[in-house]
Amino acid sequence: MKRIVILALCVFILVISCGCSGVKNAVIDYGDSKIYTHEDMDQAISVIKNEISNLKGYNKLENLEYAGDEMSQENIPYCNSLSEDVEYDECIVFNSSLKTSLTGSNNHWSWYLARLKNGDWDLLTYGIG
Numbered sequence: 331m332k333r334i335v336i337l338a339l340c341v342f343i344l345v346i347s348c349g350c351s352g353v354k355n356a357v358i359d360y361g362d363s364k365i366y367t368h369e370d371m372d373q374a375i376s377v378i379k380n381e382i383s384n385l386k387g388y389n390k391l392e393n394l395e396y397a398g399d400e401m402s403q404e405n406i407p408y409c410n411s412l413s414e415d416v417e418y419d420e421c422i423v424f425n426s427s428l429k430t431s432l433t434g435s436n437n438h439w440s441w442y443l444a445r446l447k448n449g450d451w452d453l454l455t456y457g458i459g
Contacts, residue, residue: 353379353391356426361396365403366422371396374422374443374451381453382428390429392436397423409444412454418444422451 356379360371375394382391396402401423409421424441437458443451 353382356391357393359393359395361398363396363399365399365420366396371422374424377443377451377453378424378426378441378456381456385428387430387432388428388437389431392427392429394424394426397425397440405442406444409442409454412442413444413452416444416446416452418452419447420445 358375360368363371378394379391382388402421405423406418406421409418410416421442421444423443426439426441427436428439429436439456439458441456442454444454445451
């Protein structure tokens with residue numbers, strides 16, 4: 331009986347811990363961009379996933395969706411307003427759904443990244459929106 335309880339506890343802990351780093355299984359929607367390649371987007375997505383991995387309480391990325399070329403182009407001035415040192419050429423915007431470990435609820439977040447032409451993406455701001 332003691333073995334069964336210990337085995338059940340181990341399985342429970344394993345199941346719980348597997349759900350805590352849920353950025354790998356997110357559904358990615360690249361949309362239909364005429365500006366950015368999948369490689370461009372994957373580089374930005376990598377930056378976003380890395381940031382999510384460091385967030386406390388938000389531990390499962392449900393989905394990540396490219397907000398579109400128009401939204402990204404319109405937000406270049408906004409991205410530049412967030413930086414004092416760099417005048418960015420490109421902006422990319424993603425929307426996501428993050429599940430919290432505290433309440434189990436989903437929160438919809440937006441992510442704004444920018445870069446100099448074909449450079450590395452800088453994550454400028456993100457949050458519920």
